[in-house]
Amino acid sequence: MKIVKLFKNKRPVVSFEVFPPKPDVPIENIYDSLDKFKDLNPDYISVTYGAGGSTRGRTVEIASKIKNELGIESMAHFTCVGHTKEEICALLDQMRSHKLENILALRGDPPLNQPDFDFSKNPYRYANELIREIKVKNGFCIAAAAYVEGHVESARIKDDLINLKRKVDEGADFLITQLFFDNRMFYDFLDKLISLNINCPVTAGIMPVLKADQLKVIAAKSGCSIPARLVLLMDKYADNPEDLRKAGIEYSAAQIRDLVENGVDGIHLYTMNRPKSTRKILEQAGLLYRMHQEAYVSKQLSSFPLF
Template sequence: MNIADLYRERRPVLSFEVFPPKPDTPLESLYATIENLRELNPSFISVTYGAGGAQKGRTVEIASRIRHDFGLESMAHLTCVGHSRSEIRRILEDLQARRIDNILALRGDPPQGQPDFDFSGGDFTRASELIHFIRQSHSFCIGAACYPEGHRACPRIAQDWRNLKTKVDAGVDFLITQLFFDNRIFYHFLESARGLGIACPIIPGIMPIFNARQIKRIVSLCGASMPADLLIMMDEYEDRPEDLRRAGIDYAVRQIRDLLDNGVEGIHLEPMNKPDLAREILAGVGWPIRPARPPGPAPEAAGRSPSD
C-alpha cells in the first residue's frame, strides 16, 4: 500500500525507523526487534540505507521481510550518492519484484572522512535527480527528507527550503523531517513550507534521548540544535544513565503530545532499534498499544503468519 494513502486515510499515522545491524550480526536480532515493534501497531516501518556502504544490501531484504513475513507496510530508504544509474535501476527492479511500494529517496552523506566530497562526480548529485529518475520509469510512492533547521551543508536556511520545494516538485508524495528537539522550530518550518507551496504531508521525525554520548554524536553529524533545557538535563544525568533514559522518554512524550495537539499528520519515531523505548514513549503518550510480551526469548519471526 502507498504510504501517501495512509496519511490521507488514518491520521495521525505512527511509523518507526529501524536500521540494519552490523554485517557480522545476524539479521535475526533485528527481526526480534521488528516483532516487538509490530506489537505497537505502527502503520509502517522504514529501513535505513547504510551510510557506510557495507549494510546497503540488507535494506531491501529487511523491508521485504517486514512486508511479507510481518504483514506490515514497509519503506526502503535509498541513497543515490556513489551509485550509477544502472545500479539504481537494478535496486528499483529488486524493490519492485519484492512488491515494496515505498521508497525514501535520499542523496546520502559524503563518504566517511571526505567532508569535501564532490557530489557532481557521480550520476546523481541530489535527491531531486534520484526522484526524477524513479518517477520516469516506476510507480513507487516516494518520500523524501526535509530539515526544519535547514540542511547543514546549505549556507542559508531559506535557500534549503527553496531547494526542498524543487525536490518536492520532482515528485515527492510526503516528507519526513530530520530529528529536532524544539517543536517551535518544526512549526516555523511547517508554516514556511506551506507558504512556499509545499502541500504534501510533512511528518516529524522524533528521536528520543537515551544515551548522552550517542545522541551527541548523532547531533554533531546531522547539525540539529539542542535547546538549553535538554543540555541541562544531559549534564544533570551524565553519570546516571537510567535517570537520563527516563528523562529522555519524558521529553519525547511531551514533544509528541504537543505535536499531536497541534494536528500533525503522523509521528515517525526513531527508537534506535530499541522497542522498549518506543513502548514506554507510546504508553506515556497514551497511544493504544498491546500489552508487553511476557519475558523470555522473542518468538521466531520467520514463518509467522501476520495477524493483522
C-alpha cells in the same frame, strides 16, 4: 500499499525507523526486535540504507521481511551517492520483485573520510534528480528528507527550503524531517512550507536521547540545536543512566503529545532498534492504546466481506 494513502484517513500516521545489523552480525538478530515492533502496531516501518555501503544489501531484504512476512507496510531508504544508473535501476527492479512500493529517496552523505567528495561526478547530484528518475519509472510512493533547521551543507536555510521544494515538485509524495528537539522550530518550518506552496504531508522525526554522550553526537552530526531545558535535563541525570533514560523518554513523549495536539500529519520515531523504549514513549505520549484500537478495528473490518 502506498504510504501516502494513509495520510488521507489518519492523523498522525505513526512510523518506526530501524537499521540493518552490521555485516558481521547475522541478519536474524533484528528479527526479534521486529516482532516486538509489530506488537506496537505502527502504520509502517522504514529501513535505513547503510552509509558507505556496509549494510546496503540488507535494506531490501529486511523491508521485504517486514512487509511480506510480518504484514506491516514498509519503506526502504535509498541513497544514490556512489551508485551508477544501472545499479539504481537494478535496485528498483529488486524492490518491485519483493512487492515493495515505498522508497525514501536520498542523496546521502559524502563517503567516510572524504568530506570534499565531488557530488557532481554522481549520475544524480541531488536527491531531486533521483526523485525525478524514480517518478519516471513510476509505481513507487516516494518520500524525501526535510530539515527543520536547514541541511548542514546549506549556507542559508532559505536555500535549503527552495531545494526541498524541488524535491516535492519532482514527485516526492510526502516528507520526513530530520530529528529536532524544539517543536516551535517545527511549527515555524510548517509555516514556511505553506508560504512556498509545499502542501504534501510532513512527518515529524523524533529521536529520544537515552544516553549522556548521545546528545553531542546527534548535535554534531545533524546540526540541530539543543534547547537549554534538554541540556539541563541531561546534566541533571548525567551520573544516573537509568534516570537519564527515563528523562529522555519523557522528553520525546512530551514532544509527541504537543505535536499530536497541534495536528501533526505523522510521527516518525528513530527507534535505534529499541522496542522497549519505543513502547514507553508511545505509552507516555498517549498513542499506544489508540494504535491498538485502530489496529483492532481495521482487523475486524477486513474480516467482513463488503457484499
